[in-house]
Amino acid sequence: MFSVTPTVIIEYLYCPRFTYFEHVLKIPQFEEKNYKVMKGRNIHEEKITLSADYLRKKIGVESKIVDVYLSDDILRGIVDEVLFLKDGTAAPLDYKFAVYDGVVYDTYKTQLYCYSWMIQKKTNRKVEKGFLVYTRSKNKLVEVPVTEENMLFVYKVSEEILALVQNSLLPDTKANFTKCKQCTYRNICPK
Numbered sequence: 001m002f003s004v005t006p007t008v009i010i011e012y013l014y015c016p017r018f019t020y021f022e023h024v025l026k027i028p029q030f031e032e033k034n035y036k037v038m039k040g041r042n043i044h045e046e047k048i049t050l051s052a053d054y055l056r057k058k059i060g061v062e063s064k065i066v067d068v069y070l071s072d073d074i075l076r077g078i079v080d081e082v083l084f085l086k087d088g089t090a091a092p093l094d095y096k097f098a099v100y101d102g103v104v105y106d107t108y109k110t111q112l113y114c115y116s117w118m119i120q121k122k123t124n125r126k127v128e129k130g131f132l133v134y135t136r137s138k139n140k141l142v143e144v145p146v147t148e149e150n151m152l153f154v155y156k157v158s159e160e161i162l163a164l165v166q167n168s169l170l171p172d173t174k175a176n177f178t179k180c181k182q183c184t185y186r187n188i189c190p191k
């Protein structure tokens, strides 16, 4: 059965038609290196794990589990780590093979919101933040706030995607010329 991953959500937010071509018509992507959606991909070229000691001192981690498969009725995904914090909350942690330039991309935030939604359901612990580790910036640890609203947003988008796939109708697009120019489906997409 079709289920939604963080990548599918990121693509849908880029353009709903992208999801239609890939998951309704099942036309495979011909991915190009410069395609913007790639920004959201979790590239495990340098698999590292911050030590439990470091995380305990830095953000009050009591325990953690690694490479966790998460799912609910619509969403699924694998998060690098689920952290259990001293204050009774839980948090996702994801490693990025990237340089931290002072801005957390929306694609990364979307991934964390998806994981947070599923972690809350799975662990019955509240999630109020997530963490990113930028491996190309000396493993810089960045905290990202997560609200109920953020989590509900990604869940609502998942429901929209499921409806799109079930209804099999070509959706409207909000994409602009710049996005279309970089899109892998630009040659088959009716404008």
Ligand code: SF4
Pocket (backbone or CB within 6 Å): 014, 015, 016, 017, 018, 173, 175, 176, 179, 180, 181, 183, 184, 185, 186, 187, 189, 190
């Ligand atoms: S070409 Fe433009 S409208 Fe069509 S799927 Fe790509 S981004 Fe969306």
